[in-house]
Amino acid sequence: MSIDPGRVRAVFRKELRQFRRNRAIVVTMGILPVLFLTGPMINIFSLTASASSSEVRSVVGSVLLLMLIVPVILPAAIAAYSVVGERDQGTLEPLLTTPVRRGELMLGKGLSAVLPAVAVTYVLYAVFVVAVRLWGAHAAFSDVWQTPEILVEVLFAPLLATWSVCVGMAISVRSTDVRVAQQLSTLASLPPLGLAILITFRVIAPTVLAAVVIGLLFVVLDCLACWGAALMLDRERLIVGRRAPRQERTGSA
């Protein structure tokens, strides 16, 4: 399937413009993650030099876990809105009558949900690391500044966000109600977080190898999710609710 970067750019720009004009999305993107992290950050700063290593590990682990929830939760709602929202405001059919291919549509919409979420996560993580370095206990910073933990945060954030977006878009295709789509996609985006939880809380030993292996697993999961979502972005399914039999398909490009 060929991809026209111009069309992807057009979809991406349109989505970002819509987000910018929607105060609820801007507030959710900007404020919610900060509020989310405030409590655990206070816990970290409350750690004293005499805190036991297990106590430090538990507090740091919970913050890092929250850091990974941000790229899952934020784009999930946006992705869930991506198709059902178009249907809701009556723009889906005009959009599908244009030459845009489903891959271009998915890429443009997906990037517009993934990139802001990953950017917010990275900024939060950077602020968190700097803050712990400046004001946190030395033991806490030592725990945060470990290669596996950094890898988990840097590598898993985009992978989890991609999963969340693909699943959210697939649910959005099948839903007719924005609220239902958003609830379901938030729930559906959480399971892969289980693997991240296992490594963050050291159920799986936090080594570089484990991070890379789980990262690769996420890549495979993301590819499958993207493929599935792209298959579902079928024009006939979107317009009339069911896919044409294979021998009939015409407008699927």
Add this chain to the structure above:
Amino acid sequence: MADPRQSYHREASQAPAYSRLRMPPPELGSRPQPWFVRRRHGVGYRPLAWQGWVIAAVVVAAAIVVLLVVHTSSARIVIVLALVAVYSAVGWRLSGERGDVEDAVEEAPALEARETAERTPEQVAAIASLRAEASTRAPRRGQAADDAITVEGLTKRFGERTALDDVSFSVGWGEVFGFLGPNGAGKTTTVRTLGTLIAPTAGSAVVAGIPLSPENAVAIRLRIAIMPEAPGLYPRLTVAENLEFFAGLYGLADVRPRIEQALATVNLAERADDPCSSLSKGLKQRVAIARALLSDPRVLFLDEPTSGLDPVASREVHDLIVALRERGVTIVLTTHRLEEAERMCDRVAILNTTLRTVGRPDELRERLFARSLAVTTVAPLDAPERVFATVPGVDGWHPDGDGGYELKVSDPRAAAPALTRALVAAGADVVSIGERRHSLEDVYLELIDEDVEARRP
């Protein structure tokens, strides 16, 4: 012969026939649902009943317990993945809703029978002939390459239901072609099929000179534009941003001048920076037309372009259609407004799952209705049969109200002067004499009534 138009108006006061064709869709058909899923409220909304929430809470609690128990087990990753799979499968099963909506969108409302006007044997024969012709009419042979649209045997089924059955017609370049038919007749399905939005079950078509096929879908969409009934604009974006987005999807160069030109065409240049949410319905419709013009399409599909517009806004849309026709754009106009179709279209097709007829409005009128003169006198004539028998060219007559008569004639222009003289000679006080013009609406109702009658038990 009774005037079908009068008959229609007479019935309209009792039980409006045409409004029955616009009945809301019937109740949505619903799939069997598990007992813990509440009945839907509105389209597609399917929340859980309280029992469902209890089940969900128990399942989540069980999953947490399992996770806690297995977190030291060597098989923990497999167990976690299994839980994820079960979770995904259940979520997937419960999230499907679209099948029911399709029923609502596509199901045709039941047409109720209306009392039909009395038909002459000639009319019955004409209707049969038009319908037979429509069902066998192939696209204009030998001119296929010159046609903007050629459709042969197009059929579309949604499961067991046939939306479109063996439809064949052709539309020439630069022609304004009208699609008429009751709700659920397959008009929108035809447009969506030709616009590559849905795939035909059978049949073939050439759209904008390109054969309809999966490989050609993008190429066809590049040459056509479809304006659906709803304008479909992004309310948070400005008019110019909406157009810029669509220009990007068409990969157009020199976007800004094109947008300015399209907006100037619909007299909206000064509203370019206004958010679409601030526009009236008429203005939104004009923006939608500007959007359709952006890519300079060779074939333009307009689905109910004047639906919900006031007369002034409708007139502006009509003027635009005329201007586009003059520019050589082929227009396929789907409409319920028969007077609009009669005024705007070079040819019309009357569709009701199958194609009933195709032709020029005046041609259809002439073939379906005998030409006639309507006469009104102050008082009823004493011996009308004697008066009308003396007029050459009168093939028959019947009374039409108090002091009114309808005369079947072969040439109204030749018969009218002789009729006037005969009436004056008989001492009648003539109020009016004129040719009775049957509208496209009469043609439409005659053909659709045939279907209604056919459905009667």
